Amino acid sequence: MFVDIHVHVRKTPGPPRGGKQSYVTPEQLLERYDGLGVEKAVLLPGVNPECTYVPQSNEEVIDIAQRYPDRFVPFCNVDPRAMTNSPDAPLGEILEFYKKMGCKGIGEVCPNMPFLDPLVLNLFKHVQNVGFPLIFHIAPQIGGTYGLYDDPGLPQLERCLQMFPKLKFLGHSQPFWAEIGKLETPADRYGYPKYPIKEEGVVPKLMRRYPNLYGDLSAYSGYNALARDPEYAVQFLNEFQDRLLFGTDICAPDTPTPLADFLLDLKKSGKVSEEVFWKVARENAIKLLELE
Helix, strand or coil, X not given: CEEEEEECCCCCCCCCECCECCCCCHHHHHHHHHHHCEEXXXXXXXXXXXXXXXXXXXXXXXXXXXHCCCCEEECECCCCCCCCCCCCCCXXXXXXXXHHCCCCXXXXXXXXCECCCHHHHHHHHHHHHHCCCEEECEECCCCCCCCEECCCCCHHHHHHHHHCCCCCXXXXXXXXXXXXXXXXXXXXHHCCCCCCCCCECHHHHHHHHCCCEEEECCHHHHHHHHHCCHHHHHHHHHHCCCCEECCCCCCCCCCCCHHHHHHHHHHHCCCCCHHHHHHHHXXXXXXXXXXX
C-alpha cells in the first residue's frame, strides 16, 4: 500500500539512546511494515557526525537493500566536508560510484551548516549533475543540533531552489514543516505548532513558485503539518498531490507512525480522493525514483 520515502535501519541496534534501542534492525522493520502495509522503503544512511552516535556507511545500507531487494531501496549520503573539505571537492566521483551501486538518491543530508555554505553548495551542484533527488533536514540553529541551517522564512533554501532548478529537494523536519503556516513566533520552528493555519506560511508559497521542491511527510513534523489543521491539510494535499510523499522516519523499533492512519482516515471519509491518496501513499515515490 505505502512506499516509505524516509527510514533508518542498521544491521545491529547500535549504542543505546536513553537506555533504549536506538536503531531498528531490518527484520524488526519488516515486521513493522507488514503491520502498517508498507510495501517498499527508502533506506537513508546517517553519515553526518552531528546526527548519529556512530556514523553509518553507505555500504551497510546497500547491503541491507540487496538482502531484501523487493522491500528496500538504498540512498547514499555524502558529507559536504568529505574528500578535501573545500568548495571544489570532486564529490561527484563519490556520487557516481554509489549510483552505479544502485542508490536512487541522497539523504538524509544533515550537516549543521548553512544552506549557503560554499561546501554545501558544492554538494548540491554535484547532486544536481548526477541526477539524484535530495532529502534534507533543516535545523533552527547552528550548534547543539543537526541539519542544514536556515533562517525563519527559509530564504537560504529559496536561493538554493533558484540556483539548482534541476535538483529535486525533499523538505523535511520541524523548521521546514512548521512553516506550512505563518509562524506566530520564530521559536515555533523548534517544535510542532498546534494552532490552525490562519495564514499560509512560506512552504506552500515556495512549492508553488519552485517545481523542484517536494514535501517529505515523514516523522511527527510531517504528520503535525497536516493534523494541526485537517481542513487546510485537504487543500494542501489536493494542490500539491504530485509532490508530496508518505514517510515514517522510523529509527527505533517503537517509533510512532501516525501519518498512515491520518491519510487512511482522509481517504475513508472521502475528504481526499482515491487518486490523491494513492499518489501520496506510493505513486509519487515510484515516479520520482523510477521504481517501475
